[in-house]
Amino acid sequence: MVYSQAKVIAGGLAHIPIVIGIFYFIMTFFNKRAIEYAEANKPKKVEKKVEKPVIKAKSAAPAKVEVQKNTSDNSNIQTETPINKGVPNIEKKPMKKKHADVPVNIYRPKAPYEGTVIENYSLLKEGAIGRVNHITFDLKGSDPFLNYVEGQSIGIMPAGQDANGKPHKLRLYSIASTRHGDNFEGNTVSLCVRQLQYEKDGETINGVCSTYLCDIKPGDKVKITGPVGKEMLLPEEEDSNIVMLATGTGIAPMRAYLRRMFEATEKEKNKWNFKGKAWLFMGAPKSANLLYEEDLQRYLSDYPDNFKYTKAISREQQNTKGGRMYIQDRVLESANELFNMIEDEKTHIYLCGLKGMEPGIDEAMTKAAQEKGLNWSDLRPQLKKAGRWHVETY
Numbered sequence: 001m002v003y004s005q006a007k008v009i010a011g012g013l014a015h016i017p018i019v020i021g022i023f024y025f026i027m028t029f030f031n032k033r034a035i036e037y038a039e040a041n042k043p044k045k046v047e048k049k050v051e052k053p054v055i056k057a058k059s060a061a062p063a064k065v066e067v068q069k070n071t072s073d074n075s076n077i078q079t080e081t082p083i084n085k086g087v088p089n090i091e092k093k094p095m096k097k098k099h100a101d102v103p104v105n106i107y108r109p110k111a112p113y114e115g116t117v118i119e120n121y122s123l124l125k126e127g128a129i130g131r132v133n134h135i136t137f138d139l140k141g142s143d144p145f146l147n148y149v150e151g152q153s154i155g156i157m158p159a160g161q162d163a164n165g166k167p168h169k170l171r172l173y174s175i176a177s178t179r180h181g182d183n184f185e186g187n188t189v190s191l192c193v194r195q196l197q198y199e200k201d202g203e204t205i206n207g208v209c210s211t212y213l214c215d216i217k218p219g220d221k222v223k224i225t226g227p228v229g230k231e232m233l234l235p236e237e238e239d240s241n242i243v244m245l246a247t248g249t250g251i252a253p254m255r256a257y258l259r260r261m262f263e264a265t266e267k268e269k270n271k272w273n274f275k276g277k278a279w280l281f282m283g284a285p286k287s288a289n290l291l292y293e294e295d296l297q298r299y300l301s302d303y304p305d306n307f308k309y310t311k312a313i314s315r316e317q318q319n320t321k322g323g324r325m326y327i328q329d330r331v332l333e334s335a336n337e338l339f340n341m342i343e344d345e346k347t348h349i350y351l352c353g354l355k356g357m358e359p360g361i362d363e364a365m366t367k368a369a370q371e372k373g374l375n376w377s378d379l380r381p382q383l384k385k386a387g388r389w390h391v392e393t394y
């Protein structure tokens with residue numbers, strides 16, 4: 001009995017290496033299968049096809065940013081080194097911190113800046129349709145200082161409450177002044193605002209914020225947020241060409257660009273010696289609705305080689321089909337000259353105003369490109385990627 005117990009134990013112990021061996025064999029088999037499976041399912045390296053650009057592209061290096069201090073003159077304006085100093089073409093990798101020195105969201109809706117209205121006047125002439133005002137706010141009291149650059153927007157929080165008893169949400173407005181402001185002292189911001197009005201069930205509805213802005217008086221306090229936006233910044237290069245397509249208040253950022261280029265005192269302040277060609281296509285319903293017309297005429301006579309101004313006055317002029325004359329009709333008329341400019345890598349195109357104009361502009365650009373043997377649906381993404389196609393519509 002003793003003998004047989006010892007035999008059983010010895011026999012059992014003798015099986016241990018066999019069990020371990022079998023276990024090892026199974027593990028090895030499954031590990032190998034797992035490695036083979038992982039290898040087979042590894043994401044494959046995709047060979048990137050580098051398409052040759054149809055046109056050369058010069059990226060939108062940011063306009064040199066002068067960071068303004070809270071001051072009533074410009075003696076404290078610091079000039080930061082621009083980030084994109086070189087002239088990258090579209091095959092280069094995008095800069096990591098593009099426009100990083102452009103100020104954004106200094107003031108947010110939870111703690112807006114309360115600016116004082118300096119002036120608020122109509123931009124329209126006798127016989128014009130609707131209401132469009134130029135409104136300027138004092139920024140002197142802002143701390144931190146609300147500085148901005150040309151092409152940005154600010155938010156306005158209208159006074160009062162919405163239908164649910166909550167404070168009104170902010171609305172964005174393109175800044176119509178340069179960073180030096182209309183007084184060239186670097187402590188104001190101006191807007192160009194059209195009052196929204198439409199008919200509903202026989203009743204005239206007034207837009208909340210645009211009506212609030214058109215009605216405010218000098219001395220009133222207004223809640224301001226921002227600045228925001230990097231889409232509409234000007235390039236830094238003084239020899240850039242700037243094509244501007246604007247309808248109505250879409251002129252706002254363009255007014256800032258044109259002041260930066262052609263307004264004498266502004267030029268003294270900004271030291272930006274614009275040497276390129278600026279071409280403004282402006283859409284308005286009537287001549288009396290043309291905005292900032294006197295200034296634009298002055299720039300035309302002062303800078304005939306650098307500034308071109310083409311108007312589409314929809315309710316006074318007709319296109320070739322007998323319909324209302326829109327800026328896209330003017331684009332088509334100028335297709336050849338415009339595309340000669342676009343083929344130049346120094347040319348940037350800015351589109352601002354009615355959202356509804358985008359399909360029309362695209363259609364016109366398609367036709368205009370065809371006349372030059374180019375394909376707009378290929379070209380537009382290339383221009384966008386190169387930072388040369390800038391759109392802000394609403």
Ligand code: FAD
Nearest residue numbers: 171172173174192193194196198207208209210249252394
């Ligand atoms: P709201 O009271 O907000 O009414 C607008 C609403 O009314 C619409 O959402 C729609 O629901 C309704 N509505 C509008 N039209 C009709 C219609 N015909 N029929 C039926 N319902 C209708 N505006 C400027 O004037 N100047 C600028 O420089 C400017 N810049 C802008 C920049 C950006 C980046 C953006 C996004 C917008 C900009 N706007 C600008 C537009 C501005 O932000 C407001 O949208 C505009 O002033 C209307 O606001 P409101 O409060 O007056 O209208």
Ligand code: A2P
Nearest residue numbers: 247248249283284285314315326327356357360
């Ligand atoms: P219209 O209103 O005669 O149709 P404003 O903002 O001062 O009203 O100016 C906007 C201008 O843009 C007007 O001349 C207006 O013409 C024009 N417009 C309206 N719709 C379009 C569109 N889809 N494409 C281009 N321009 C347009």
